[in-house]
Amino acid sequence: MSANSRFGLSSPIARRFKGAVAAAVMAGVTIAVPVVSAGSAEAATANSPAALQKLAAQIVPANQLASFDQIISHESGWRVNATNPSSGSYGLPQALPASKMASAGSDWRTNPSTQLRWALKYMNGRYGSPNQAWVFWQNHHWY
Secondary structure (H helix, E strand, C coil): CCHHHHHCCCCHHHHHHHHHHHHHHHCCCCCCCCCCCCCHHHHHCCCCHHHHHHHHHHHCCHHHHHHHHHHHHHHHCCCCCCECCCCCCECCCCECCHHHHHHHCCCCCCCHHHHHHHHHHHHHHHHCCHHHHHHHHHHHCCC
C-alpha cells in the first residue's frame, strides 16, 4: 500500500474522519478547524522577513517604505545576521564596516530594530531618503 493511500485523502483514517465530520455537521454541531498556511509558522517567528517588514513599517515613513523594503530585500533578504564573506558587510542593511551600526545601539549585531533605525538614518543622510537610495541602488546594485 502506498504512502498516499495510507495517509492521503482516500485513506481509511481520512474516510472515517470525513464521515465523522459529516455526521457531526448533519447533527448541527459547529466544528472549528484551525487554518494553517505555509507562512504561518514563519510569520510567528520574531526575525522572519514578515515580522521584520512589520517592524520596518513602524520605523520608516509610509511613503518611503517600498523603497526601503526593496533595498533590504536585495541586500540581506531580511536576515538580521546576513554577512558578506568577501567584504564583511553585515546585517539587514549590509553596513560596511558593520560596526557603524553601533551608533544606533550597542545591540546592533542582533537587534533588528537597531539595524533598521541605523539603515534609515544612513539612507536619509547619504541619499536624502530611502526612495533616493533605491534609485541609486537600481543604477549601481549597491548603496
